[in-house]
Amino acid sequence: MSLTEIPVEFTSDEKGYYDRQCPNEKCEYLFKIHMEDWKEKASDEQVFCPMCGHTATSDQWYTHEQIEAIQEIAASYAQSYISNELDKMFGKMARSMRGNKYVQITYKPGKKISFVNNPIGQRPEWELEITCEKCQTRYSVFGSAYFCPCCGHNAVERVFNESLDTVQKMIESIEDIYNTFEKSYGKDKAESMCRSMIEGTLGDIVSAFQKYAEEIYKQIMPTKKVRVNDFQIIEKGSNLFKEATGKGYDLWLSHDEIEDINMLFQQRHIIEHNNGLIDERYIQNSGDISYRAGQRVIIKNQDAMRLLRYVRKLSDGLSKLGGMQNG
Ligand SMILES: [Zn+2]
Ligand SMILES: [Zn+2]
Known part of the structure; x- marks a missing residue:
């Protein structure tokens, strides 16, 4: 030895x-x-x-x-x-x-x-x-x-569902998170930290969905080139699936829900690329006339939860197109 x-x-x-x-x-x-x-x-x-x-x-x-x-x-x-x-x-x-x-x-x-x-x-x-x-x-x-x-x-399906679960738990426990932050940083900081976390969940949900939709699309159309950003816009993503399979997002979401999810996707865009400030393009793309340009977008827990619900409905539908089964 x-x-x-x-x-x-x-x-x-x-x-x-x-x-x-x-x-x-x-x-x-x-x-x-x-x-x-x-x-x-x-x-x-x-x-x-x-x-x-x-x-x-x-x-x-x-x-x-x-x-x-x-x-x-x-x-x-x-x-x-x-x-x-x-x-x-x-x-x-x-x-x-x-x-x-x-x-x-x-x-x-x-x-x-x-x-x-x-x-x-x-x-x-x-x-x-x-x-x-x-x-x-x-x-x-x-x-x-x-x-x-x-x-x-x-494991796209599992990773996607886990990401959504994590986001949901975070939104649901925002009060506990606030209390913890308050003890360490005081009321003002705790308030803005929680606000920024809730705003951030929009980005988390949208990017998880984009990646998921892209993967499903690649399974259906392996040779057609798409970019993950094609699924950042509700109408564009829906049209891609419609052209490929005859089924678009309107199969799983009502007309009002599609308008709402489109608005939430646009709000995420404003948060990530314009520091949350409304511009003319947002108003045009979202059809949301409750804001005027220069205002700051307001995101509440229930907005994030609504987005989560729509995205789950869509991914449920898409998973059947791609032949993936929800665990
Ligand atoms: Zn393996
Ligand atoms: Zn490593």
Whole structure:
């Protein structure tokens, strides 16, 4: 056994998972993969980070803790190796000098340093377990994830629904968030932070929807080039689907709902590109005459919740066009 071939054993967590960490220094995302799947399904050449999609060979995914534990084992091995070699060396020397009347070497071995090599355990198991719909790899994450570590598959449907759920929980708990902020930053700051969070949810919902609609469209029309921004405008997106499948957004939303969602999409545009200030283009594109140019748009919780509801209706409908099933 040479120093580079120390057998290191890993044991899984209670649920059978093995800790891994993204080697991309900007990411260092921690995740777990089922130990059997790691052995059987992960390829040596390419493993994907579930968070950032970075790829690297399979030997680069040790967590910081695992590397520390491996180093401890290696240090323990080196110490016991050296102590053994010293024993051997001095023992041999002592023996060869026996009978030499000028030099006498006696060597008494010190306390033996034994090599400790306990199996390396994992962090306690996490709640969220995901099975890849494409390759059936089981992995577990904290928070959320985008890519399967084995095949890199991006579970569009799941990621989309998770994003919407996160936004919804944030809107629903805005009062608690306000109270927490108030304690740390005072009333005024808490008020503007919450306002900005609610305004931000419009952007979150719209960008999640755009990405989702683009993916579904690509499944139906793999060769036609579309940009994700084509789905930023309700009418344009609806027309693309209508041309491709004969079904547009008006199949799932009423006329009034389409006008309303269009207005909310336009308000998001104003928030993201004009610092929330109404301009003539907004009034023209949204048909919303309750504002005049130069006013600031007002977004309330119920506006964000309404947008969420429309987007869910649309994506339900679109998922059937793309052949995706809602989990
Ligand atoms: Zn990563
Ligand atoms: Zn997979």
